[in-house]
Amino acid sequence: MTMTSYPLPRPNAQTRAYWDGAAAGALRYQCCAGCGHVQRIPRSLCERCQSSRLDWKDSRRTGTLLTFTTVHRAPLPAFKDMVPYVIAIVDMDEGFRVMANALPHCRGGLAIGARVRIGFQDVHGMALPVVEAVVEAAA
Ligand SMILES: [Zn+2]
Structure with a gap:
């Protein structure tokens, strides 16, 4: 890549x-x-x-998971080494919305309504938002 x-x-x-x-x-x-x-x-x-x-x-970087999906087939050659990966949409507590990949270690806890925290991951020198933690399971 x-x-x-x-x-x-x-x-x-x-x-x-x-x-x-x-x-x-x-x-x-x-x-x-x-x-x-x-x-x-x-x-x-x-x-x-x-x-x-x-x-x-x-932002305080916490929000509620609106939805997420697992990508099994890379949409671009550049993403081939990443599959499978999870894309999440998070409604942040302040009222805005973030789309971000979920880090592998927190994927098991993902469920609609779960409380999550956004962090950043360096990707080729650019800080991209990621779901870095599930802070509370879905109700
Ligand atoms: Zn206004």
């Missing part, structure tokens, strides 16, 4: 603050300075009041 074949996220104007935070170990989310709305995903305007005054805040 070469570095160039692995599809890494490309930070842009909307997401640069997120990736800068990730590099420093912080999980950031966008919050409107005008109305307080938490954006589920980063945008250039508040999806509720259309304000462009958007702040970035640091």
Whole structure:
């Protein structure tokens, strides 16, 4: 696997603050300075009041597992050595949403509704979010 074949996220104007935070170990989310709305995903305007005054805040990194799936067939050659791997979608306590791979050691505890913690894993020099722990089993 070469570095160039692995599809890494490309930070842009909307997401640069997120990736800068990730590099420093912080999980950031966008919050409107005008109305307080938490954006589920980063945008250039508040999806509720259309304000462009958007702040970035640091998450406590805990959330509830919305859904997850195990990938058995690599969608790209770069992922061939990773299969099988688990992709999870987590609704964070602050109101935003994270899609992340689950680290192998916590896959056994994954269930919809489980409480999980997000951390970061270095992938070719970029800090990518991962589900690093199940902190409480599903009710
Ligand atoms: Zn707003």
